[in-house]
Amino acid sequence: MKTAVVYFSLGGATRSFARAEANARGADLFEAVPEKKYNPFSALVRGCHAAMRQKSVPLSEAPDLTGYGHIVLMAPVWGGFPAPPFNSIAGLLPRGAEVEALLVSASGSSEKSRAKVRALLEARGCRVVAQRDIRSHR
Incomplete structure (x- = not known):
């Protein structure tokens, strides 16, 4: 089974x-x-609000995930939720894929969004096999 790691990063930690x-x-x-x-200001002002509403954003470079049976999605945590590009990536997932959601944060947690993230991925017809936070020390 082919595996892909797909990520969005603002500052480089992810x-x-x-x-x-x-x-x-x-x-x-x-x-x-x-x-x-995004820059740090726009991430705070428009990004956090969009993240908490699970909004997606248009991508200039969208990966073709056809043929991948296992996909690891990674993004920073903004306002307790994955950054909006995470939601955009979720929209590209092939039906039936096994998905892991790995969310990176220096000080926050994705605990309050855990059920909503799972529901978003399962609505795409994917099987969520892991969800976890990664603590960044940047």
Whole structure:
């Protein structure tokens, strides 16, 4: 079964974890790049609000995940929820894929969004095999 690691990163912490995850699994690595880039201010002002409402954003580079049976989605936690590009990636998932949601945060947690993230992924016809937070020390 082919594995893909797909991530969005604002400051680089999630990128580092995604690269390590892909290397450890021998997986293909894809970055989800939003059309309208975020900076720390826009992430706080528009990104957190959109994250808490589980909104997606248009991607300028959307990976083709056809043929991947196992997909690891990684994104930072904004306002207790995955950053909006995570939701965009979820919209690209092939039906029947096994999915892991790995969320990166320096000080927060995705605990309050755990059930909603699972529901989002399962609504795509995917099987959630893992959900966990990764603590960043940046």
